[in-house]
Amino acid sequence: MTRVLVVSPHPDDESIGCGGTLRRHVVRGDDVHVIHLTSGEQGGDGRPPHETARIRETEAEAAAAVLGLTQFEFWRQPDGAIRATKHLVEQLRGSIERFRPRIIYVTHAREMHPDHRAAVRLVRQSLSGLRSQTRAPRVLTFEVWTPMQDMDEIVDISPYIETKMQAIRAHRSQCDIMRFDDAALGLARYRGEMHLWPGGDYAEIFCELRPRS
Ligand SMILES: [Zn+2]
Numbered sequence: 001m002t003r004v005l006v007v008s009p010h011p012d013d014e015s016i017g018c019g020g021t022l023r024r025h026v027v028r029g030d031d032v033h034v035i036h037l038t039s040g041e042q043g044g045d046g047r048p049p050h051e052t053a054r055i056r057e058t059e060a061e062a063a064a065a066v067l068g069l070t071q072f073e074f075w076r077q078p079d080g081a082i083r084a085t086k087h088l089v090e091q092l093r094g095s096i097e098r099f100r101p102r103i104i105y106v107t108h109a110r111e112m113h114p115d116h117r118a119a120v121r122l123v124r125q126s127l128s129g130l131r132s133q134t135r136a137p138r139v140l141t142f143e144v145w146t147p148m149q150d151m152d153e154i155v156d157i158s159p160y161i162e163t164k165m166q167a168i169r170a171h172r173s174q175c176d177i178m179r180f181d182d183a184a185l186g187l188a189r190y191r192g193e194m195h196l197w198p199g200g201d202y203a204e205i206f207c208e209l210r211p212r213s
Helices: 013-027 049-067 086-099 114-128 158-170 172-177 180-195
Strands: 003-008 031-038 071-077 103-107 138-142 153-156 203-208
Touching (some): 003 086, 013 049, 013 103, 013 153, 013 158, 013 180, 013 203, 031 049, 031 086, 031 114, 049 071, 049 172, 071 086, 086 114, 103 114, 114 138, 153 180, 158 172, 172 180, 180 203
Parallel strands (some): 003 031, 003 103, 031 071
Antiparallel strands (some): 138 203, 153 203
16 A cells, blocks of 8 residues: 655646546555645636635545545645745645655646646655655656656556546536646547557656755
């Protein structure tokens, strides 16, 4: 049983970026915990922020149910303005020291969305001051808005692609604005054909975050 922590900037990033891999962890009996840094209140397409946040938290719960995830938290940081403040870094460090994950999944450092870059900075800074008895987890970064050019892990998600699609579609308010489901399906298909050898159906890829030397 592996303990896995997911740091998701907005509700939907966890499903779009690594929904298939998370499902694979759940099927294997791993212990998966998701932190939604914001509740995505600015993604309401004209709806008031407080109402959007409520809707998106409900959708995140529905997506979690699809993936079989039972542990998730909403940290309600400002959507569009996540900052790796000292307080937030300490809060995440505390969670890591308590949960002691072996793997952390977070958005990658070159994502075009500033919140996604802030999320990985937050993870990096939280890990730099871990108590010495806490073993440093492996950090695997995933793609949402900006496809990656490098990869260290290629996960065959062919058995879970339908579940991943259902999880993405559970974020209904977002799929109504943009067809994230179609975009993610296309990218997973591309990753599967181009990176699984000798050519698989669907894949998610990850790049390892290495400590700065
Ligand atoms: Zn996002």
